[in-house]
Structure formats: C-alpha cells, structure tokens
Amino acid sequence: MNRAILYTKRNIRRTPFQAIAASMIMFLTFFALLAFILLATGSEMALKYFESKPQVIAFFKEGTTDQDIHAIETALQQESIVTNTKYVSKQDALQIYRDRNKNDPALLELVTANILPASLEVSTQTPQDLQSVADILKREPVVSEVIVPQDVVQTLTQIAGIIRTVGGATVGFLMVFAILVIVMIIGFKIRLRRNEIEIMRLVGASSSFVRNPFILEGMFYGITGAVTAWILSYGLLWYFTPFLQGYLEEIKLLPVNPLFMFILLTTVILVSLALGSLGSIFAVRRYLKIS
Amino acid sequence: MIIFENVNKKYGPNSALENINLEIKQGEFIFIVGSSGAGKSTLLRILTKEVIPTSGKVKVGNIDVTKMQDKDVPSLRRKVGMVFQDFKLLDDRTVFENVALALEVLDKSYEDITKAVEHILKLVEIWDKRNLFPRQLSGGEAQRTVIARAVVGKPDVLLADEPTGDLDPKTAWGVIQLLNEINSWGTTVAMATHNQEIVNTLKRRVVILKNGNIAKDSKEGKYEIH
Numbered sequence: 243m244n245r246a247i248l249y250t251k252r253n254i255r256r257t258p259f260q261a262i263a264a265s266m267i268m269f270l271t272f273f274a275l276l277a278f279i280l281l282a283t284g285s286e287m288a289l290k291y292f293e294s295k296p297q298v299i300a301f302f303k304e305g306t307t308d309q310d311i312h313a314i315e316t317a318l319q320q321e322s323i324v325t326n327t328k329y330v331s332k333q334d335a336l337q338i339y340r341d342r343n344k345n346d347p348a349l350l351e352l353v354t355a356n357i358l359p360a361s362l363e364v365s366t367q368t369p370q371d372l373q374s375v376a377d378i379l380k381r382e383p384v385v386s387e388v389i390v391p392q393d394v395v396q397t398l399t400q401i402a403g404i405i406r407t408v409g410g411a412t413v414g415f416l417m418v419f420a421i422l423v424i425v426m427i428i429g430f431k432i433r434l435r436r437n438e439i440e441i442m443r444l445v446g447a448s449s450s451f452v453r454n455p456f457i458l459e460g461m462f463y464g465i466t467g468a469v470t471a472w473i474l475s476y477g478l479l480w481y482f483t484p485f486l487q488g489y490l491e492e493i494k495l496l497p498v499n500p501l502f503m504f505i506l507l508t509t510v511i512l513v514s515l516a517l518g519s520l521g522s523i524f525a526v527r528r529y530l531k532i533s
Numbered sequence: 534m535i536i537f538e539n540v541n542k543k544y545g546p547n548s549a550l551e552n553i554n555l556e557i558k559q560g561e562f563i564f565i566v567g568s569s570g571a572g573k574s575t576l577l578r579i580l581t582k583e584v585i586p587t588s589g590k591v592k593v594g595n596i597d598v599t600k601m602q603d604k605d606v607p608s609l610r611r612k613v614g615m616v617f618q619d620f621k622l623l624d625d626r627t628v629f630e631n632v633a634l635a636l637e638v639l640d641k642s643y644e645d646i647t648k649a650v651e652h653i654l655k656l657v658e659i660w661d662k663r664n665l666f667p668r669q670l671s672g673g674e675a676q677r678t679v680i681a682r683a684v685v686g687k688p689d690v691l692l693a694d695e696p697t698g699d700l701d702p703k704t705a706w707g708v709i710q711l712l713n714e715i716n717s718w719g720t721t722v723a724m725a726t727h728n729q730e731i732v733n734t735l736k737r738r739v740v741i742l743k744n745g746n747i748a749k750d751s752k753e754g755k756y757e758i759h
Contacts, residue, residue: 245640444610448607449604451607
C-alpha cells in the first residue's frame with residue numbers, strides 16, 4: 243500500500259493541472275450536495291417548528307379599541323380547543339420590531355407604533371383546530387387579516403419538496419458528471435503511461451500493482467474536493483449565522499450543531515471516496531482492461 | 534525445465550510456429566537462431582505468455598503456461614527474466630530505479646531493494662551510472678541495465694531477444710560475457726540472435742528455426758543458414 247501511495251503521489255505531481263481540474267469538479271459537486279443538505283435540513287426543521295406550535299395570528303384594523311379586542315379574546319378563551327391567547331398591542335409590536343432590528347438604525351427611524359397593527363395570537367391544542375379558530379376570527383368585522391400557519395406549513399412543505407427535487411436532480415447530475423470527468427482524466431493518464439504499464443507487466447507487476455495507484459488517485463480527487471467544499475460551506479454558514487439568526491427568530495436552526503457538521507463531513511468523505519474510486523475503476527476496466 | 538510440446542502458432546492464415554517440440558534443461562544456455570520471421574521472438578514470447586499458442590502445450594518448470602489463468606501470469610513473469618533488443622527502460626527513472634522496479638513488483642522492502650540493486654549493478658559494472666537516466670546511457674550500458682533488471686529478482690530463466698542487435702561488436706561481447714556469467718549461476722538462458730560470430734564462438738546448443746519449424750537442434754552447434 244505504501245508503494246501504491248508513492249506511485250499515486252508521483253502520478254499526481256506529473257499532471258498537476260489535471261489534478262486541480264478533477265479536484266475542482268469534485269468540489270463543485272460536493273458544495274452543491276452540502277448546500278442542498280443544509281437547505282433541506284433547515285426547511286425540515288422549520289416545518290417541524292411550525293407544526294409543533296399551532297397558532298393563528300389575527301391582525302386588527304386601524305381604530306379597533308382595546309375593549310373590542312379583549313372581548314374577542316375572552317370569547318375565544320371559552321373555546322375548548324384554544325390553549326392560550328396573547329394580545330400584542332401596537333406599542334408591544336413596536337418594541338418587538340425595535341428588538342429585531344436594533345443593529346439597523348435606518349430601519350428604526352421611520353417606524354412608529356401607529357404603523358404597526360395590534361394583533362392577537364391564539365394557540366390551539368392541535369393543528370387541526372386552527373382552521374376553526376381562523377373561521378371565528380375572520381367573521382369579526384374588526385379583524386383585517388388572519389394568518390393561519392397551515393398556510394405557512396403548506397408553503398414550507400412545497401419549498402422543502404422543491405429543494406429536495408431540484409437539489410437532488412442537480413446533485414445527481416453533478417455526481418454523474420464528476421464520475422465521467424474522473425474516468426476521462428484517469429483514462430488519459432493510463433494512455434499516457436501505456437509504455438510504462440507494459441514494462442511493469444513484463445517484469446511481473448500484478449494487476450493490483452498497476453491498478454491501485456489509479457484508484458487511489460481517483461479517491462484523492464474525491465476527498466480533496468469534498469473536504470474543501472465542507473470547509474467552505476461551514477465557513478460561510480458560520481460567517482452568515484449572525485445575519486440569518488435575525489430572520490429565523492424563535493426557530494432554532496442556527497448556529498448549526500458542530501456534531502451535525504462532523505457527521506456531514508464523515509458522510510461526504512465516504513461518498514467522495516466512493517465516487518472517486520468508482521470513476522477510477524471504470525477507467526481502469528476500460529483502458530487497462532483489467533478488473 | 535522448459536518444454537514445448539506440439540506447439541503451433543498461427544496469425545490468421547500464416548504460421549509463425551509449426552509443430553515445435555523442444556526441451557530446455559535447467560541451467561542450459563541455448564541459442565535460437567534463424568532468419569527474420571523464422572519465429573524466434575514468438576517462441577520466447579510464448580514463455581512469458583505475451584503470445585498464446587494456437588495449440589500445443591508449454592511448461593516452464595511445473596507451470597503449464599498454456600493452461601494458466603491471466604491472474605497467474607505476473608507470477609510466471611517474475612520467474613522468467615526478459616532482455617529486449619529495444620531495452621524497454623523507463624525514461625523518467627534512473628538506472629537504479631529501473632532495476633529496482635523488478636523488486637518493487639515483488640513488494641520487497643526498501644532496504645532489501647537497495648541492497649539487491651546495489652549488488653547487481655556492481656556485478657554488471659554500471660554502479661557508477663546508477664543515477665543516470667536511460668537517455669544518458671550508451672547502448673551497452675542500457676543493455677546491462679536491462680540485464681540487471683531481468684536478473685535482480687533471481688529468476689529461474691532468462692530470455693534474451695536479440696540483446697546485441699543494436700550494439701557494436703565489442704559491446705555485444707561484453708553483454709554475452711555477462712549472460713554467460715549469469716548462466717554459470719545456474720540460470721537457464723535462452724537467447725534469440727542473428728549474431729553468427731557469437732553463436733559460433735561460444736559453442737553452445739543451437740536450435741535453428743526455419744519458417745516456424747525446428748530445422749536443426751545441435752548440442753555444440755554452429756550458425757547455419759537453412
């Protein structure tokens with residue numbers, strides 16, 4: 243094995259530009275894969291969050307009095323399906339807005355309590371109860387808008403589905419492309435070294451002696467691309483976490499658990515080894531005519 | 534040691550070897566002579582399974598080469614050293630590294646390889662050229678390197694296909710003396726050649742091929758054109 247590693251290093255040194263090209267295509271493939279996994283995982287977690295907190299939010303029209311709102315709140319609290327209600331006044335809404343955007347003074351300048359509507363957040367026992375509460379609220383003349391999280395859940399489900407479909411297709415295509423690039427590059431190297439391979443066979447080199455450096459080379463390209471992609475993904479995620487956390491509010495997606503990222507690293511390394519060696523094996527079988 | 538039994542080799546309608554029956558004993562030095570196209574190289578290449586006979590049986594020691602599976606061919610080739618007219622050295626490796634290759638394929642340790650290669654390079658008298666590349670060698674030095682590579686693994690048989698073909702007479706004699714010395718260790722040597730002077734001087738067994746057939750097989754033969 244040490245000898246195979248030595249020959250592999252020699253092969254890579256001889257054609258550095260091809261090595262870079264192969265590693266780059268692997269990098270692109272795994273960067274796309276990691277982006278897809280992170281987005282898909284994030285959207286699944288957000289979906290779970292919304293599903294775990296069945297809540298309807300009703301916004302009130304301008305001029306609605308506290309009395310009217312409290313009357314509606316009291317009526318809802320009598321319903322058995324309602325577990326909790328929370329009244330957010332205009333002042334409360336302004337305070338929430340200021341807390342969220344405290345790092346961006348430009349956004350704070352023009353906003354006053356008058357612009358933000360008062361709202362009532364109604365929690366139910368199960369997501370199935372949300373529509374009933376929404377129907378009650380929609381009948382109230384002072385209610386301007388009712389947001390049902392099921393709509394949000396439905397939208398998120400659609401988005402998650404699109405991410406899975408588009409991401410999966412893109413990554414699948416890139417993986418096939420990466421394997422073909424490895425086949426092409428290793429195949430080219432085999433042809434370049436055919437005299438050397440012939441001589442090695444004449445002095446008694448076994449098939450594995452000839453084949454193993456090429457397979458290790460494919461695995462090297464895979465692992466280089468995968469690890470580089472992981473480092474960049476993690477770096478970007480870490481860099482943008484403070485910015486993204488402001489948008490995610492109570493959804494505890496960020497910062498990403500380091501254990502999760504470690505598991506992801508292990509997974510991409512294994513996949514990259516498989517892809518790299520698969521490409522090399524195809525090339526060796528085709529161009530060396532050994533299995 | 535080496536047995537050819539009713540061996541035939543056809544390339545399409547053309548016969549390269551016809552009904553070859555030949556036995557070469559352990560430790561023999563044998564010349565295989567004949568005009569171009571007589572079948573000399575084909576005969577030698579059958580012994581390393583570079584060429585597969587159309588029919589017949591070939592044995593090297595206990596190994597039936599004709600029935601051998603492809604995965605066992607490398608182990609056969611480690612027992613049979615080859616010396617080529619066109620040298621077949623690796624251009625991007627030094628003399629030392631070219632010879633070491635024969636031991637690397639045996640998965641020998643770095644220490645063992647260094648010791649063995651040093652020994653053989655000194656024996657063939659090119660130790661001082663060990664760090665040169667093939668393009669920096671003369672014909673004789675290149676051929677000595679090839680011989681060193683062929684015998685460093687202590688094979689039972691050494692096959693030489695026109696090893697003096699591109700060399701001047703003096704250098705050619707140097708190579709032949711080396712092969713003679715290798716034979717004195719007990720290694721069987723089979724050499725295909727056109728060199729009449731060498732064959733007639735050494736007085737070894739001579740097998741004359743003509744049109745793929747054995748025209749003559751004599752113990753202390755001479756180079757005869759048939």
